[in-house]
Amino acid sequence: MKIIADENIPFLKGVLEPFADVIYMRGEGITKRDILDADAMIIRTRTKCNRNLLDGTSVKFIATATIGSDHIDMNYCRENSVNVAVASGCNAWGVVQYVLAVINLLKPMETNTPDGLTAGIIGAGNVGERVAFILEQLGYRVLRCDPPVKNKISLGEFPPVLGPSPVDRTKLSTPNFYDIDEVFERSDIISVHLPLQADTNKYIGERFFGLIKNKPLFINTSRGDVIDEDSLFSNRKKIDKLVLDVWSSEPVINKKLLSLTDIATPHIAGYSLEGKINATVMSVRAIASYFGIEALKDFSINPPEFPSLPMEDRSHPGLTKILSDSFPVMKEDKKMREDPDSFEKQRSSYILRREIPQEVYLNIAARIKQYPY
Numbered sequence: 001m002k003i004i005a006d007e008n009i010p011f012l013k014g015v016l017e018p019f020a021d022v023i024y025m026r027g028e029g030i031t032k033r034d035i036l037d038a039d040a041m042i043i044r045t046r047t048k049c050n051r052n053l054l055d056g057t058s059v060k061f062i063a064t065a066t067i068g069s070d071h072i073d074m075n076y077c078r079e080n081s082v083n084v085a086v087a088s089g090c091n092a093w094g095v096v097q098y099v100l101a102v103i104n105l106l107k108p109m110e111t112n113t114p115d116g117l118t119a120g121i122i123g124a125g126n127v128g129e130r131v132a133f134i135l136e137q138l139g140y141r142v143l144r145c146d147p148p149v150k151n152k153i154s155l156g157e158f159p160p161v162l163g164p165s166p167v168d169r170t171k172l173s174t175p176n177f178y179d180i181d182e183v184f185e186r187s188d189i190i191s192v193h194l195p196l197q198a199d200t201n202k203y204i205g206e207r208f209f210g211l212i213k214n215k216p217l218f219i220n221t222s223r224g225d226v227i228d229e230d231s232l233f234s235n236r237k238k239i240d241k242l243v244l245d246v247w248s249s250e251p252v253i254n255k256k257l258l259s260l261t262d263i264a265t266p267h268i269a270g271y272s273l274e275g276k277i278n279a280t281v282m283s284v285r286a287i288a289s290y291f292g293i294e295a296l297k298d299f300s301i302n303p304p305e306f307p308s309l310p311m312e313d314r315s316h317p318g319l320t321k322i323l324s325d326s327f328p329v330m331k332e333d334k335k336m337r338e339d340p341d342s343f344e345k346q347r348s349s350y351i352l353r354r355e356i357p358q359e360v361y362l363n364i365a366a367r368i369k370q371y372p373y
Contacts, residue, residue, distance in 0.1 A: 089163015091275030128193030
């Protein structure tokens with residue numbers, strides 16, 4: 001068996017070699033010639049798997065160590081019996097950490113409560129629902145916008161939140177969900193968590209930006225192309241603070257847009273040690289299941305234990321310190337502004353941060369509810 005793997009997928013080297021001939025390459029440099037006789041690929045977003053790459057090859061299985069699949073032509077794969085495994089939710093808690101870190105930096109609280117701030121979550125999937133859940137626990141009013149999920153809940157179905165440490169959706173009901181117009185009209189914070197697909201490409205544009213009333217903090221950690229950049233430019237004055245981790249045409253980014261941001265990073269919101277471990281584990285298990293490699297079906301990697309926290313840190317100031325210590329986001333922002341042309345190098349050489357576990361957020365939230373001031 002022959003497997004072509006992206007060389008920047010961590011913790012992978014040496015795992016599959018006892019069972020396959022594994023060739024590691026730069027993801028963006030993989031060509032048809034490289035995969036002509038390959039049985040499988042393990043990739044990231046930088047490898048565009050479409051007809052041009054796959055047609056005429058022997059590839060029958062693709063594992064992507066990412067939460068999205070917009071870099072894969074899923075219709076082509078279905079029509080040509082190429083199986084695809086996506087690491088859904090693998091880095092969701094890393095994105096939660098990013099969103100909370102930038103909120104704490106740009107909309108800091110003077111007390112232990114968010115003082116009535118409303119957070120709009122556009123896309124309440126595996127990532128967005130976790131963000132919504134933790135913000136609610138911390139005292140924010142949350143407006144979820146996700147019509148497909150709302151529709152399922154109206155029918156008594158509760159789609160699972162995929163990935164490690166899931167949250168429970170069964171207590172939600174349709175009143176927890178709002179139209180996107182209302183999210184833009186009422187929110188003090190707007191965080192975008194949409195998948196990139198045909199109906200979300202350039203989805204957030206002039207009509208929605210025109211509804212803004214509260215000069216919100218606007219955050220996009222999903223995909224750059226879900227935002228219409230021209231509309232963002234023309235409506236920038238309606239937004240108080242702008243945070244972008246994702247960009248159209250990555251790794252070549254719009255420097256004019258960069259100049260309009262308050263925090264800019266090179267698509268590393270989900271780049272935590274735990275997130276990368278989860279993605280690799282899920283990809284290896286998917287390969288093992290498909291090809292019948294019994295020894296790897298329960299493959300795991302155990303990260304170091306997250307440092308314990310003293311009780312006095314279990315407060316909102318404590319959370320702010322934990323976030324700033326575990327994720328000094330302004331260092332990444334500084335690198336981006338100094339050398340935006342090295343976007344891909346910054347992303348591939350990023351030192352993986354530790355991901356704050358769900359139970360830490362919940363412990364702090366409980367402490368805040370007990371001692372709100």
